[in-house]
Amino acid sequence: MTGRIAAAGAAYFAIVFIAGFLFGTLRTLWLTPWIGPLAAVAAELPPMLAIAYAASAPIMRRFAVGTRAERLAAGLVAFILLMAAEFALAAAFGIPPAAYAASWLTAPGALGLLGQVLFALVPALRGPRPAQ
Template identity: 50%
Template sequence: MGAIRAGAIYFLIVFAIGFVLGSARVLLLEPRIGALAAVAIELPLMLAAAWIVCGGILRRSQVRARRGADLGMGAVALLLLLAAEFALGHFGFGRDMTALFAAYGRSPGLLGLAGQIGFAAIPAVRCRWLSSRGHP
């Protein structure tokens, strides 16, 4: 499995988990504690899930064996995530690109964007972590 396929699978699994956790965040947490606190609670759970999912994909793929494929996997996953976020916002909630970018200007949006960047970096971090521990 190459970087593109690995990135797509990584995105799909983590997006599905994020859809469930995001729904719980919006419906249960945000009304009680506010958007920023709700995102701050959800984010570590999402990054932990991404770490675990990424590890499973790396064990079953050729990504670790190919130089730069870990970065490609993360880039593919991030591009798919941003596209899915825009599509969901546009078709699901009637938001345009301006509204999407405006959301990144507020604290919850910035924290979420930092999490998305972390999500994209996990394949490279995991590959380097495994290499430093002597795993091929």
């Protein structure tokens, strides 16, 4: 894997992770107590995927990641970084890795994991946008 693909994946991860951290905090502290965990994750998913969609093309263009295979590889890098960050955050809150992974077996956890997989696929599915 080339450095530009890894750099594109890392940049894509960073932008979406920062947004996800902010949205996740709002979801956890405000939305979940109000509408429940599944509805809160379902409400968070569209804006997060919109952010991923908006961020992907300029980042892929910036790092000259043009082919679908390269964009898929960059998305995989971003997904691996996201999973590492998620497990690290869970550990910081005292949640063992097995318990965190088991949370994917709940409806909110499965929906969240689906969103993370879609996040990884967005660069490949969206494709490059012509330079302006």
